[in-house]
Structure formats: C-alpha cells, structure tokens
Amino acid sequence: MNSRRPRVCLILEGSYPHITGGVSSWAHQLISALPEVDFVLYSISPKENQPLHYKLPENVVEHRDMVLSTKMKSRKKPLDREMMLQEISRMHEAFQAGSTPDFSRIVEEMPADYFAYRDAVTSDVGWELISRSNQINNPIYPFSDYYWAWKSGHDMIFTVIGARPPQADVYHAVSTGYAGLAAVVAKLRTGRPYLLTEHGLYHKEREMEIRRVRFIRGYQRDMWIRTYNQLSKLSYRYADRIISLFEYNRRVQIEMGAPEDRTQVIANGIDVEFYASVKREHREGFHVGLVGRVVPIKDVKTFIAMSRIVKDRLPEAEFHVIGPTDEDSAYFEDCRTMVRSFRLTDCFHFTGRADVRDYYSFLDVLLLTSVREAQPLVILEAYCARIPVVSTRVGNVPELLDYDDRFLAASKDPEKLAEAVFYVHDHPDEMARLVEKNGEKARRFYDRRDVFRRYLELYRRMAEEESWQA
Amino acid sequence: MQGFSFFRDYSRRFRPKTSHAALKALETGFAPAESYMFMATSVKPLAEEPIDLDAIEQTLGRGSKDIRTDLLLMRTLERLLHSSEQEVALFAAESINLIEGRYSTRIEKLKERLNESPSQPGLEEIARLCQDLATLYGPGSSLRAFYLHESYSWLRTLEREFGLGDASHTRLVRVLVQLGLQDQARSELERLGIGRSAEALLLEAEIEFERRNYVRVAEVCRELEPQLDSLESDARQSVAYWLEQDE
Numbered sequence: 001m002n003s004r005r006p007r008v009c010l011i012l013e014g015s016y017p018h019i020t021g022g023v024s025s026w027a028h029q030l031i032s033a034l035p036e037v038d039f040v041l042y043s044i045s046p047k048e049n050q051p052l053h054y055k056l057p058e059n060v061v062e063h064r065d066m067v068l069s070t071k072m073k074s075r076k077k078p079l080d081r082e083m084m085l086q087e088i089s090r091m092h093e094a095f096q097a098g099s100t101p102d103f104s105r106i107v108e109e110m111p112a113d114y115f116a117y118r119d120a121v122t123s124d125v126g127w128e129l130i131s132r133s134n135q136i137n138n139p140i141y142p143f144s145d146y147y148w149a150w151k152s153g154h155d156m157i158f159t160v161i162g163a164r165p166p167q168a169d170v171y172h173a174v175s176t177g178y179a180g181l182a183a184v185v186a187k188l189r190t191g192r193p194y195l196l197t198e199h200g201l202y203h204k205e206r207e208m209e210i211r212r213v214r215f216i217r218g219y220q221r222d223m224w225i226r227t228y229n230q231l232s233k234l235s236y237r238y239a240d241r242i243i244s245l246f247e248y249n250r251r252v253q254i255e256m257g258a259p260e261d262r263t264q265v266i267a268n269g270i271d272v273e274f275y276a277s278v279k280r281e282h283r284e285g286f287h288v289g290l291v292g293r294v295v296p297i298k299d300v301k302t303f304i305a306m307s308r309i310v311k312d313r314l315p316e317a318e319f320h321v322i323g324p325t326d327e328d329s330a331y332f333e334d335c336r337t338m339v340r341s342f343r344l345t346d347c348f349h350f351t352g353r354a355d356v357r358d359y360y361s362f363l364d365v366l367l368l369t370s371v372r373e374a375q376p377l378v379i380l381e382a383y384c385a386r387i388p389v390v391s392t393r394v395g396n397v398p399e400l401l402d403y404d405d406r407f408l409a410a411s412k413d414p415e416k417l418a419e420a421v422f423y424v425h426d427h428p429d430e431m432a433r434l435v436e437k438n439g440e441k442a443r444r445f446y447d448r449r450d451v452f453r454r455y456l457e458l459y460r461r462m463a464e465e466e467s468w469q470a
Numbered sequence: 471m472q473g474f475s476f477f478r479d480y481s482r483r484f485r486p487k488t489s490h491a492a493l494k495a496l497e498t499g500f501a502p503a504e505s506y507m508f509m510a511t512s513v514k515p516l517a518e519e520p521i522d523l524d525a526i527e528q529t530l531g532r533g534s535k536d537i538r539t540d541l542l543l544m545r546t547l548e549r550l551l552h553s554s555e556q557e558v559a560l561f562a563a564e565s566i567n568l569i570e571g572r573y574s575t576r577i578e579k580l581k582e583r584l585n586e587s588p589s590q591p592g593l594e595e596i597a598r599l600c601q602d603l604a605t606l607y608g609p610g611s612s613l614r615a616f617y618l619h620e621s622y623s624w625l626r627t628l629e630r631e632f633g634l635g636d637a638s639h640t641r642l643v644r645v646l647v648q649l650g651l652q653d654q655a656r657s658e659l660e661r662l663g664i665g666r667s668a669e670a671l672l673l674e675a676e677i678e679f680e681r682r683n684y685v686r687v688a689e690v691c692r693e694l695e696p697q698l699d700s701l702e703s704d705a706r707q708s709v710a711y712w713l714e715q716d717e
Binding site for chain 1: 548556559566574619
C-alpha cells in the first residue's frame with residue numbers, strides 16, 4: 001500500500017470557499033476532518049475576485065479559481081481543427097438523439113489551454129450547427145437572440161473544457177453541472193478517477209431556477225434545461241463512484257444513466273455528541289420551533305398559518321423561528337405582518353441567528369415546513385437532542401421519519417401539520433419512547449465522523465486505483 | 471399539404487409548442503399547415519387528468535396574466551401537491567411559491583412606493599392584489615383570511631386618504647363577504663348608496679348566498695334579470711343558475 005498522502009482535488013461550483021451554505025459547510029467540515037488528506041480546491045465561480053468566506057484549513061495545499069464568465073486566452077491549438085469540429089458536431093447529434101456521447105474524443109481533440117470560443121462560431125461546421133439548431137428550435141424569433149444564447153452557453157462549457165486541471169490522485173466533484181464537467185475533463189486528461197457527490201440533484205435544481213426566471217424565453221429555457229440535463233448525464237456516465245445522500249436521489253441518478261454498481265448512498269452526518277449534550281428542561285407552555293432561514297423555500301408562512309391553528313386549541317403554545325432573517329427582507333416583513341394579522345405577536349418569536357442548542361433544550365416539537373430539502377440536518381440534530389419532529393414530505397424526510405404519516409404532511413398544508421403537532425402534544429408517553437428510538441438511530445447511522453471516515457476510505461482506495469475508462 | 475408525415479420527422483424540425491407559435495411558423499414557412507392544425511385542435515384543459523406538466527409550465531412561464539388563469543393553476547397545483555411522485559409534488563410546491571411570489575413581489579414594491587408617496591391608483595392596486603392573492607388560496611385557508619384582512623386594511627387607508635370610488639367600495643363589500651362578515655358587508659352596501667343597480671343587486675345576492683338565504687338569492691336574481699346584460703359573463707352565469715333553480 002502506498003503511504004503517500006492522497007491528494008484530492010475538490011471541485012465545487014458556486015459554493016466553498018466563496019459562498020456560505022449547506023454544501024460549503026459540508027466541504028469545510030470534510031477537509032477539516034481529514035488532516036491526512038491534501039486537498040486542492042478547484043472552485044468554479046460566476047464572477048471574479050470573490051472574497052473567501054472560510055479560513056482554509058492547513059491541508060488545503062492549493063486553491064484555484066475558474067471564473068465561468070471570463071474568456072480565457074488560448075495558448076495551445078488543436079492538432080486537427082477539422083477533426084475537433086467534426087467531433088463537436090457528432091456530440092450535438094448524439095445529444096439531439098437523446099444519447100450521451102463519447103466525450104473522450106472531444107477532450108482528445110481539444111488540448112488543455114485551448115478555448116474553442118471563436119472556432120465554434122466562425123468555422124463552417126460551427127455556423128452550420130448554430131443555424132441548424134436555430135431552424136429546429138427558434139426559427140420564428142430573431143436569430144441574434146438565439147446566437148447569443150447559444151454562444152454564452154457554449155463559451156462557459158469551453159472555458160471548463162480548456163482549463164488545465166490541477167494535479168491530483170482523485171477528482172471529487174461536489175455536484176454535476178460545470179463542476180462535474182471539470183471532473184470529467186480532468187479524469188480524461190489525467191487518467192485519475194472521478195468521485196461524484198451530489199447533495200441535491202443539480203439538473204433538477206437548475207431547472208427549477210430557470211422556471212422561476214421570467215426573462216428566459218421558451219426556447220432558451222428548453223436549451224438551458226437540456227444543457228444541464230446533458231451535463232448531469234455526462235457525469236453519471238464518466239464518474240467512477242457516484243454518491244447520493246439518500247436512496248430516492250440514487251434511483252434518479254440511475255434513471256439518468258448512472259450505472260447502478262457505481263452508485264452508493266452516504267448520508268450526511270452531524271456532530272452527534274454536540275447535540276446529544278443538550279440538557280433538556282421543561283419550560284412552561286408548549287413550544288414549537290422551526291430551525292431555518294426566513295426565506296420562501298422554508299415556507300415560514302405555512303408555519304405561521306399552522307401556528308394560528310395550534311394556538312386556537314392550545315392557548316399555552318409558543319412558536320419560535322430560529323434562524324437568520326436578513327436574507328430576504330421583503331419575505332421577512334411579510335411574515336411579520338402575517339404574525340400581527342394573525343394576532344400571534346405575543347407568542348411568536350423570530351430569534352434571528354442563534355445557538356440552536358439554547359432552543360433545543362426546551363422545544364416540545366420541531367417543525368420543518370420547507371417545500372424543498374435534500375437531507376435536512378436539523379431533523380438529526382433534533383433527534384440527538386430528543387425532540388419529536390413533524391415535517392413536510394420533502395427530500396429524504398419521509399425516510400428519516402420512518403414514513404410515519406402521523407408526522408408527515410404535504411407541502412403547504414398547515415392543517416395537517418397542526419394535526420401532527422396535536423398528536424405530539426396529546427401522546428407524551430409515546431413521544432418519550434419515540435425520541436429515544438430516534439436518538440439511537442441518529443447516533444448509529446448519522447455520526448459525522450463515520451461519514452468522513454467512509455470518504456477517507458474511498459479516497460485511499462481510489463487514489464490507488466486506475467480510473468474506469470468510459 | 472405535406473400530410474401528417476410531418477410528425478414523423480419532429481426531432482429534426484421546428485416543433486411549435488403553442489398554437490400561437492404554430493401559426494407564426496406557418497406564416498413564416500417554418501412549419502406546415504398540419505402543424506398548426508394539430509396544435510390548434512389538440513386543446514386539453516389545463517386541469518384535466520392526466521395533468522400536462524409542460525402545459526402548466528408554459529402557462530406559468532408567461533407570468534401572471536390574470537386572476538382566473540392563476541386561480542386555475544393554483545387549484546390544479548394543489549392537487550399535484552399530493553402526488554405520490556416526489557418530483558411532481560415538488561414541482562407543484564415550487565410553482566405555487568412562484569405564483570405567490572409574483573403577487574408578493576408586486577405587493578412589496580407597491581408598499582415601498584406607497585410609503586414614499588401614497589397615491590389613489592397605488593392604493594386601489596394593492597387592495598386588488600391582496601384580494602386576488604387571497605382568492606388564490608382555497609376557502610378556509612388561514613392565508614386567505616390574512617390577505618383579505620390586508621386588502622380590507624388598504625381599502626380603509628384609501629378611504630381615509632382619498633375616499634372610495636365605486637369600484638373600490640364594491641371591492642370593500644366583496645372583501646367583507648369573503649371574510650364572512652355579512653352584516654358589515656350589508657351595511658357597507660347600504661352606505662354605498664348605489665340603489666338597485668346591477669352591481670348592488672349582485673352584491674346583495676352574494677351576501678344572501680353566504681347567509682344561505684337561498685330564497686332571497688333567487689328573489690334578488692329575479693330583480694336582476696332585466697339588467698343581466700350589464701354583468702360580466704361569470705356573474706351572468708351565476709344569476710342564470712339561480713333563475714333556473716327558481717323555476
């Protein structure tokens with residue numbers, strides 16, 4: 001066995017170390033928890049000169065940024081330009097036919113430090129591709145719109161393909177998309193294996209974002225959705241190991257072309273001892289809490305609506321929203337108005353940023369009203385702190401709640417959520433048994449140290465292996 | 471005419487997704503007449519099972535058109551919230567968020583403008599938006615009550631600052647009806663002083679309907695019958711229904 005420290009290139013898109021959030025804090029914890037690994041950060045950002053939001057751990061030995069919007073200067077030329085363009089054309093045909101192309105030919109023909117921005121539009125083949133695609137997708141609207149949409153989409157892809165990857169034993173992308181594409185390219189250029197961890201499902205998340213944006217016209221929306229789907233499929237085809245946080249996502253990955261034997265679930269974990277050390281103390285009243293940012297995706301309005309229903313039956317109830325309120329000030333203001341209008345001002349508290357353990361010590365039930373989640377860690381925290389949980393049926397929540405419909409509701413259903421809260425209130429003995437069982441489950445299956453140990457094993461094994469060749 | 475063989479070649483040709491796009495493609499020669507005929511005749515109601523998610527997305531993508539379209543979307547999406555397919559339920563929840571968000575954003579922008587300089591059109595608009603958003607939530611929903619109260623409170627501000635025009639006064643009565651405050655709605659209706667006009671009779675019928683006084687609803691509708699043409703089509707249909715019941 002090679003005793004050399006594994007060198008892992010962590011490829012991140014729009015997150016660590018420039019942006020805070022779930023994936024970023026996971027990446028930071030992973031790096032900090034594995035001092036025996038050297039990490040190279042390869043961050044893909046939408047714009048230049050973004051400040052660092054984390055102090056990089058000492059085992060980050062290199063940090064490279066790739067800015068998608070920056071046009072890179074070519075320092076190399078393709079060996080056979082015509083052949084390269086033919087490969088690009090073939091790739092488009094494959095995409096059009098709904099298959100995932102052999103990407104190795106493109107990477108072979110397109111050397112590192114060559115960026116095909118110009119060739120892709122000025123060559124006969126490139127122009128033919130744009131015109132043909134315009135005829136199929138957008139003939140009735142101005143060609144210039146289509147041209148620029150096409151070009152901006154392709155330029156970002158060429159930036160990723162042309163960038164020379166850092167040296168590493170393993171390339172670990174923390175999403176598909178451009179990060180995944182960079183990992184595919186790195187794998188094909190260096191022969192080193194590609195590990196993919198998906199916290200959510202990149203293509204689905206981007207699709208939802210695109211749907212929300214009104215200025216993206218129909219054909220452009222279709223183009224972007226297709227592009228993100230293809231980027232995910234490409235990653236699923238080329239990744240040597242594919243990790244998802246829970247079974248549902250693993251099944252989606254397989255449906256999208258990931259070979260089943262290369263997929264695996266590694267759930268996220270938490271600092272079990274940290275939350276298990278919460279000293280529970282009964283506080284007067286019945287305390288219902290939501291831990292999360294005050295933003296639409298957490299659907300705090302449904303929490304407020306549920307609070308009104310609960311308050312009518314349990315006058316002693318108090319409600320706590322524990323999390324930052326400054327991310328969407330208009331939404332927060334709307335929520336506050338709603339609290340006033342529902343005459344809940346005296347019993348409803350927005351705490352802002354706070355140490356959740358202070359609240360876990362006395363909450364009687366934790367609620368999650370989100371419309372979208374992957375694997376919400378607050379549920380595990382509550383389990384360790386011995387608090388019953390009620391939630392909307394999103395992401396991995398049903399699995400975490402043992403598919404127990406007494407504690408699950410459809411999104412935006414305050415009545416059903418209130419019913420579940422009443423159940424918790426009315427069955428204290430059963431809840432006492434349930435929280436013990438849940439606490440045991442969190443300790444056994446969701447300890448962060450075990451999760452990172454599994455990654456260490458994967459890194460070591462993959463660093464010894466040759467990459468799987470597509 | 472190329473015949474419908476056109477469809478066999480769909481993946482390599484422009485495929486219009488709406489009848490409007492198909493017509494434009496026909497006019498400009500990018501798609502044959504069959505393509506337009508197909509799109510124009512294969513009309514499937516948005517709410518009909520199995521629900522066509524692409525059609526919902528297209529309708530959503532066009533932005534807020536009118537309250538009727540948004541209402542239809544909301545009712546359809548609420549059904550999808552209970553789908554056993556997680557992605558479909560998620561699509562529904564996020565789409566509902568999107569619709570709510572559009573109204574909330576407009577309301578917030580108006581609030582900011584009104585805080586700087588209150589204006590009559592601004593206050594009328596915000597009251598309407600709040601009532602529309604309330605209508606999007608089903609009966610019995612706490613959020614519906616919340617936005618109705620908001621609308622009511624903006625209408626009162628409008629009254630204090632500029633006075634209520636006929637349309638806003640009518641809105642005030644309707645908001646009270648929707649809030650279940652029938653007595654207050656009735657006295658507002660009387661204060662409105664629009665006598666036995668079609669609008670006044672319609673509001674009275676709505677109040678009596680909410681009171682479940684169906685005999686009185688039918689009487690008011692009979693009185694309304696000669697003025698039926700001055701009502702909007704929805705209202706005309708409701709009145710016609712009650713007149714039929716009365717026969």
